[in-house]
Amino acid sequence: MKRIFFVSALGLFSLTAFGQDAVNKLALDAYRKEKEKSDKNLTDPKASAKAAYWLERAQLYENIALQGSEIDSSAAKTSYEAYKKVVELDVTKKGEPGKSSKDAQKVLNGEEGTSLFNAFVKQGAEKYQAKNLSGALEMFKLAQEVNKKDTLASLYGGIAAQSLDKKPEAISQFEKYAENGGKDPSVFYGLAQLYRAENNFDKAVSTLNKGLERSPGNKDLKSEVVNIYLASGKEDQAITELTNLTKNDPNNIQNVLNLAILYDNMNSKLNQKIVEVQNKLGAGSSKVDALNKSIESEKGKIEVYDGEVKRIGALIKKQPKNADLKRQLTDVTAKKKEATEAIAKIEKEIADAKSASQGNDVAALEKELADLKAKQATAAKEAVSGYKRAIEIDANNYDALYNLGAVYFNEAVQLKKEVDNMNMTDYQAKGKEIEGRVCGRFKKAKPFFEKAVQAKGESEAKDALENANNIITQLEGKGIPCVAD
Numbered sequence: 110m111k112r113i114f115f116v117s118a119l120g121l122f123s124l125t126a127f128g129q130d131a132v133n134k135l136a137l138d139a140y141r142k143e144k145e146k147s148d149k150n151l152t153d154p155k156a157s158a159k160a161a162y163w164l165e166r167a168q169l170y171e172n173i174a175l176q177g178s179e180i181d182s183s184a185a186k187t188s189y190e191a192y193k194k195v196v197e198l199d200v201t202k203k204g205e206p207g208k209s210s211k212d213a214q215k216v217l218n219g220e221e222g223t224s225l226f227n228a229f230v231k232q233g234a235e236k237y238q239a240k241n242l243s244g245a246l247e248m249f250k251l252a253q254e255v256n257k258k259d260t261l262a263s264l265y266g267g268i269a270a271q272s273l274d275k276k277p278e279a280i281s282q283f284e285k286y287a288e289n290g291g292k293d294p295s296v297f298y299g300l301a302q303l304y305r306a307e308n309n310f311d312k313a314v315s316t317l318n319k320g321l322e323r324s325p326g327n328k329d330l331k332s333e334v335v336n337i338y339l340a341s342g343k344e345d346q347a348i349t350e351l352t353n354l355t356k357n358d359p360n361n362i363q364n365v366l367n368l369a370i371l372y373d374n375m376n377s378k379l380n381q382k383i384v385e386v387q388n389k390l391g392a393g394s395s396k397v398d399a400l401n402k403s404i405e406s407e408k409g410k411i412e413v414y415d416g417e418v419k420r421i422g423a424l425i426k427k428q429p430k431n432a433d434l435k436r437q438l439t440d441v442t443a444k445k446k447e448a449t450e451a452i453a454k455i456e457k458e459i460a461d462a463k464s465a466s467q468g469n470d471v472a473a474l475e476k477e478l479a480d481l482k483a484k485q486a487t488a489a490k491e492a493v494s495g496y497k498r499a500i501e502i503d504a505n506n507y508d509a510l511y512n513l514g515a516v517y518f519n520e521a522v523q524l525k526k527e528v529d530n531m532n533m534t535d536y537q538a539k540g541k542e543i544e545g546r547v548c549g550r551f552k553k554a555k556p557f558f559e560k561a562v563q564a565k566g567e568s569e570a571k572d573a574l575e576n577a578n579n580i581i582t583q584l585e586g587k588g589i590p591c592v593a594d
Contacts (some may be wrong), residue, residue: 118379142176143169143586160209167213174228178235183244185228189251192216192225195364204232215564219256226255230262230426237269241342245269253285260291267296276303294324298333310341335367362502366509369495372488379485380523390471405456407448414445492516507565509574511573514557521550521580541589546589548584551577553572 147166150156157163170188173180181187192213197312199210203297206214216223217524233248248548249266253259269284283300297320304313320330331354353369358364422437430436493516499509524547528540558574581591 130277137177137180140169140173141181144173144180152342154379158198160195160207163191163194163198164209164213167195171216171228174232175224178232181230181234181587182239182241183248185225185232185248186251188225188228189255192279196303212362219259226259228251229255230265233262233265233269236267237272242269246273248277249282256270258289260286262287262288264293267299271299271303273477276306277301281508287316290586292323294320294327294330296320297323301333301337305337305340308341310337310343313337332364333558337365338484344371344381347371347556348375350566361497362506362509365495365502366499366506367498369492370512372495373516376485376492377519379481379488383481383485386474386481390478392473397459397462400455401464404452404455406421407452410448411445411452414441414448416444417441422571476592489516489520505560505562505564507567507570510557510561510564511567511570512574514561514570517550517554517557518577521547521554521577524550525580542592544584544587544589545592546594548589549593551584552582552591553593 115438134425138161147169150162151585159248167188170191174188175185178336188312196210197215201207208348216225219226229248229252233245233252236248239246246266249262249269252262263285267279267286270279278301278302283296286296297316301313314334317330321327324330335347335350338350348371351364351371354364355368418441419439421434425431425434425438439558448556493513496509496513499506506587524543531540555577561570562574
């Protein structure tokens, strides 16, 4: 998961936005003395009962936070609590806020001309740099209490929470940043990643789209929308998004290549579904045919075993005490029994296959098959078109070259399976014609594998090229003419 960190920004923030020339020692000593006096009066019942005391304490600690953090790294929090105490104590006889109370409330509300918000953010940044992440998060959250509409504290609060691996808190902070009008695309990207890690894909996409509303041309956000769709299994939507990206930027080879790969993956999945439906439509015929072949094989074994039983039995009559012959008879009898049991098991599998096929809705399966084939043809066409387009942009792009060769290679493999599954009658009727097409597809794949090897000598491309060459040689050796289609 990609994290978004603004460490350098935090450093710049603390050094420039609130940077001061070194406060002279006299000023720091003055703050220390005033702090000691204020802290001492905290336990004085008379002093601590007056709003004036709390106002002076609030302003003192606010100044310490802004100009002398080395005295108290959490002075802003003490100031905040003191301002709240002023609001609590300075009430007129009519129950209305007094002047000090009103002034304190303005500070707590972060109104113009007040600095408590800045004090919190400054000390939060300092704690972050000192690796006190929990303290930094606390400061940034208190800053938001002072100014609920600001984006700075929520941004840094999110960074601190993410550094602490507090994902729910990080999400909450970044959401506040977005709600308050934040525009940084990296924040929306990072927030989407947090949702993605929770498999909350819809929220991740909506976050990215919100980021795109504020940064319409951001390529990272657009690409991540596609990635989220893919991660959530929504390939159709991913294709739609990538198609739009390629239209807007037709020479972006990565987008063109990714779109081709999406169609290629879809093509493979549809091929698998087509086989599944064809098996159902065939009433399990292909499975039944294979099982019948197994039965014939087992029956052939039994015939051999029967012959052996007769032969060994005749020998035993001549040599009744021959222990080795008796052992041979026992072994052969056991093997015959195994073959007989295997036949019974296979016959049950055949019955089960036929029974399972009876419940199939043939009309619905035929429609499903037609739909799948249409989608598969489109996906294959788009994949090939995409890879060719990528090669037009970059003639030496390894992925495009290898993948296009693989498309033709896999088509050849599928055709070869048809031939391998034929009986002798079917092969004599159309086997050689299909083998010619098989050879043609392998020859079609060959030049792309050759160029892929030249572009980047990966073993997968070398192996694929070697396999294609071997099969072409075998077919041509059988006198099969290669047919291009």
